[in-house]
Amino acid sequence: MTLDSYLLYLGVLVAFFATPPDTSQLLIMSNSMRHGLRRSLATVAGDLSANSLQMTAAAFGLTALIATSADALWIVKWLGVAYLAWIGLSLLISKAAPPDTGAAPKARLRVLFRQGFLTSSANPYAVVFFGALFPQFIDPASPVLPQLALLGATYLIVDGATLVLWGWAAQRTLGRVRAIQGVWLNRISGLLMIAAAALLGSRDLAQEAGR
Template identity: 65%
Template sequence: MPLETYLIYLMAVGVFFATPPDTSQLLIISNSIRHGLRRSLWTVLGDLSANTLQMTAAAFGLAAIIASSATAFAWIKWIGVAYLAWIGLQLMLSPEKEGEVNASASASRLRLYRQGFFTSMANPFAVVFFGALFPQFIDPAAPVLPQLVILGATYIIVDGTILVIWGWVGLRAASALQRFSGGLVNRVCGTLMIAAAVLLASKDMSPQK
């Protein structure tokens, strides 16, 4: 892969992330507020694991199958919407314990990983997005697998960095919320999850994240 092609790809990925937070980013903000950034890195790991599987699916041509099957596409999408809304409602309705902000031991690593993984996997737009993005930067005259590894690894690094930055934003928000009580933290985090569900529900069938 020529260096100029890679730099254009890197710029394209950067522009893609220069948007308001999406579903996974809202999740990491919420988890960082409640559990701290360090523990919420398990959420980031879950998200990136799902992305890796989605890239693999795209590489095997499953992106076209998902994009062409409106029923499967809709089912994946609405399961994701329901999952995010369920997390949000749980948070909004659960009583807030004293010192819960940044209570790093209040959720298991597996639970945080699972939230990140399923939130990302429940987004059918990701596979279609990767299936549309990668071919634009692959040289068919060169071995394809090394190019896919480079493109995929680059995306994972950029995505992971962006998620950690949003997690830091959540950590800063937690510092401000420490002055409040009466369930405000859970309401804020629950609202973020409901917003993520609405964001996913509002997406149409076009290939996007």
């Protein structure tokens, strides 16, 4: 891979992430508002872990198999939608935190990790995305594995930085609006979760409508 190809790849990633928040970004915003950015790094780790597995699947040539498994994709996608909607509704109906702190109870790190992992895994088309993206920047005359490792690591770094940035922005916004706490914080976080579920589901519906 030449330096020009790598810089072009970086440009593509920057353009890809320079968009309104997607499902995973809405999740990190919600968790950062409720639990703080530091604890929500577990959500980022879960998201990136799922991405790593998806990249591995793409590297082993499973893209075509996944793309043709329509029923499996449908089940995975809508389980993810239901999972995010359930979290959001739970937050909407939950009671406010104790009035002396106004803070949400701290979730366990493994719970935050699981949320990030399952949310990212609920988009099985990511494997197809990686399978279509990486070959555009691979030089077949050079060893492929090191190139895949470089492309994958770069994606994870850019993705992780983007998630942390969204989480930081959400936490900072909350810090400036001190009145948002207790039940209202839960409601805002719940609405972000439901928005993530709606975004995930709407993509699937759009793809079905286009067939």
